[in-house]
């Protein structure tokens with residue numbers, strides 16, 4: 001069991017569930033970071049009186065308020081997020097949303113810390129950079145994404161050369177079974193209503209477009225060092241089978257359980273061991289599990305993700321950045337639902353594929369892709 005935890009993205013959905021796990025396992029949280037100086041972070045600072053607080057992007061008022069209340073316990077700015085990620089010997093749970101989470105992931109790995117990775121953008125946008133850092137320090141990356149945690153667990157004790165393919169399950173999101181025509185006028189609130197998982201806004205929209213599954217395919221490629229031909233996706237609306245691994249002898253191992261992110265969070269913390277999870281016994285009796293092929297014509301994001309994944313280099317980072325911008329525009333009513341994937345596709349086609357050697361390289365590509373996507377959305381090009 002680790003001595004202490006650092007929680008990045010403390011006020012998000014992963015953050016909240018990480019605090020529950022920490023409390024149940026009685027592991028101290030020594031530092032936490034959030035983007036803004038919200039009431040929620042303020043309360044967390046009171047609840048965890050020994051934790052260092054970081055506000056990555058505080059307003060002037062928030063800076064004054066947090067400094068008055070917490071004194072030396074609070075620090076500000078993205079560099080401070082990287083500093084706490086490098087806390088010696090800590091397990092770092094990175095639940096930051098978006099490519100802004102990459103620098104903290106790299107800082108954790110460079111310090112040799114175990115990284116519980118919920119920020120999939122760290123691998124999608126910065127895969128080559130994060131894996132190069134891991135090769136230098138040998139630090140562990142344990143996925144905190146239900147599908148990848150499932151695969152990680154199924155692969156334990158197996159030889160990489162015995163794997164035929166991995167199969168990521170997708171719930172299909174709230175628009176499973178709909179045609180492109182049905183999707184023309186869907187609203188943000190319809191798209192936010194995910195049937196099985198309770199999640200943040202961006203990932204909920206990404207689940208509705210299947211962009212999230214596309215990101216997860218790329219994440220799996222880096223995490224498990226598998227070519228894209230060996231990564232498949234199957235739709236499984238009940239979200240009970242969290243993913244599968246098929247081996248060369250025709251056997252498959254699947255990971256099952258209730259859809260509950262506290263399970264993969266806890267596994268990243270307790271790995272290679274397990275602790276009681278505090279969940280009700282998992283009953284299969286009376287459950288029906290169904291599987292179907294994804295509708296790739298309606299949900300074009302999936303094939304597009306395979307394409308950018310095979311392009312390699314900076315292309316997955318462009319895909320991710322364009323999606324972040326497009327989802328925000330959709331939530332603000334400036335872009336239609338189907339427009340999200342159109343914007344991603346057009347942004348990818350406008351940007352060259354270059355190599356990524358550093359966090360700075362990734363951030364430069366990210367910024368340029370955002371600006372191209374923005375211009376496309378506002379009709380400027």
Ligand code: MG
Nearest residue numbers: 145146147216
């Ligand atoms: Mg997932």
